[in-house]
Amino acid sequence: MKGGKRRRPAGGEPRRPASRLRPADIGPVAVLGLASRPVRAALSAVGVALGIATMVAVLGISSSSRAQLVAQIDALGTNLLTVAPGRSFGGQDVTLPAQAPAMVARIGPVLGASAVGDVNAQVYRNNRISPANTNAIAVYSAGTGLLRTLQGQLARGAFLDAATERYPAVVLGTDAAAALGVDRADGMVQVWLGNRWFSVIGIMRPLPLAPELNRTALIGYPVAERLLHASAAPVEIYVRTDPANVDAVATVLAATADPAAPQNVSVDDPITALTARADATAAFQGLFLALGAVALLVGGIGIANVMVIAVLERRGEIGLRRALGARRLHMAVQFATEATLLAGCGGVAGAILGGFTTTVYASSRHWDAVVPVPVLLAAAGIALLVGAVAGLYPALRAARLVPAEALRLS
C-alpha cells in the first residue's frame, strides 16, 4: 500500500529488503522463550548447577586448605631443619656421634638444636598388657628444649625439664596418648615403660613439623641412660636456624654433625615434606573434578533434550517468527542462546552453591574460605560452553523447520 515509497535502483529490480535482528534483541527473545516454562527451565539447569557446584567446591576447598597450610607454615617458620643418620656407602645403618647435638648448636646462625635418641623399650598402659600390644608407640629420649625448637604446644601438663628429665616421667605425643587411653597429665597416671612405672607429666598437641613424634613417648636422657641403658647417639636432631641463613646452615650441618663421615648424615627440610603432602592430597581433586565433569555432561545432555522438546512444542512460534521475517540463522541463534542462557544460569547457581559449600566446609574446620576468582570465571565459561554445545543440535532443528509445515499451512 506504500508502493510509492519503495525505491528502485535505476533500470533494475526493486531493492531487496533484508531481514535483520538487532543484537540487543537476541537476549530478550531468548529470555522470553525460557520464561514461558520457568519450572522446566529451572529443572533442566540443575544438572549443570550441580556439576559447576562440585567443581567450584572441590577447587575452593583445596584452595582454602592450601591457604591454611601456607598460613600454618608461616606461623611455624620455614627455618627448621632436621639431621638424621643416613646409611653408609655399604648400606649399613649408621649412628650419629653423641656430641652431634652440641656441635650443631655451636654453628653461628643456629638458634637452637634439640635431639631425640632411641630407647630400647616399649610402653604399655599397665603391666598386665600383653607385651605384643605395643600400639606401635616408639620410646625416645628427648632434650628439654625439644618442644621449643619444634614450636610445639602441650595439650596438658608440662614438658620435660631439668628436674623431671632425671626421674621416671614421660611426655606423650598426641596419638600415643590416644592409643594408651591417657587423658590426664598431672603425674597421677602411670604407664608401664621398659618394665617400670613412669608418671605421665605432659601430653603434646599434634606437631605439624614433626608428625613422626605424635606416636612417641618421650623421657629424659639421664633417666633413659640410667634405667634403660639407652645409647647417647641421637636418631634425629631438630635445628632451628636464623631464617636468613637456612641454606648456609644446611650445607654445613652434615659435616658438623659427623665430621668423620659427613656422607652418612641425612639433612632434611620438614617444610618441603609438608608441602609435598599438600600436593599429594591435591591429587584427590582429580577424581572429584571428574565427577563434576560427569554431572556437567549429564546436565548438558539434559539441556539438549529439553531444547529439542521445546523446538517440537514451539513449532508454531518458529513458523510464526519465520513468517515475520526471521532467517534460519535467527532461529538457530534464538535456540542456541536459550540453551546457553539456561546453562549460564545453572553455572551461576552452581558457583554460588559451590562457594557456599566451600565457606561452610572451611568454617567447620576453622579455615578462611578461599574461592579463587579464576575458578569462578572458568566455571562461568565452562557452563556457557556446555550450553552452547548442548544448544547446537536443537538450534539446527529449529533452523531446518520448514515454515509452511510449522504453520500447518500445507
Place this chain on the structure above:
Amino acid sequence: MIDDTANALQLTGVTKEHPGSPPVSALRSVTVTIRTGEFVAIAGPSGSGKSTMLAIAGTLERPTAGRVRVAGLAVDSLPDHALSGVRAARIGFVFQQFFLIPGLTAVENVATGLLYRGVPARQRRQAAADALAEVGLADRAGHRPAELSGGECQRVAIARALVGRPAVILADEPTGSLDSATSAGILGLLAELNRRGATILVVTHNPEIAEAAGRVIRLRDGRIEHDSGPA
C-alpha cells in the same frame, strides 16, 4: 500501463507438486495478479490448493514451477535469507490460530511484527501502539493473549501484520476460529483497513468474506475455476 510496482503480488504459471507416487498436484499452472489496494478472497473447497497458494504467495514455500513476484520483486531465485527479508518488509500474515506469543502483552506481540526488520525497540513499540489503535484495541495494549477474547486476539494478530505497512496482508481463514458475530467484526476491520489502502488477500470458507471482498478467486483441484477480476 501495468507497472510492476502497482502489483502487490504476481503469480505466473505457478505449479506445486508434492512428491509421492503418484505426485500430488496442489496447484496447477495458476496465474494471477493482485494489484495494490485490492481486497481479494480466495475461496474453494478443502484441498483445492488455497492454503498452498497463500504459502507460495507468502514465500513460505517455493513453487515447483512458475514465477512469483512480490511488490515487483522476483522471488523465485532468491536464497532463503533473502526470502526472509521479503517477508519481513513486504508481507504481513494473519493465521486462523492467531499465533500470538503467550508471554507477551498485546502491544509487545504487535511489536514482534517489526522485530526482524532491525527496528529499535522504542520505535517498534510506538508503531505497535499506533497499529493497535487502528484495530480498536488501544485500551487492551497491556493485556496478555490469555486475557483477551478470540476476536481481540485476532485483532492483535491483524495489527501485527499491519504494523510494518507491508505490500500485502495474507490472511489464512482469519475467522475460522471465531463465532459469527465476532467474524463480522473482523470482516468489517479488514474491509476498513482495505479502504484505508491495505492490500489484502484472504483464504476463506466464509461466504460473507467472499461477498465483502472486491474480488473472489475460486480454486478447484489446484486450478482457478473462477476469477471475478479486479474491481
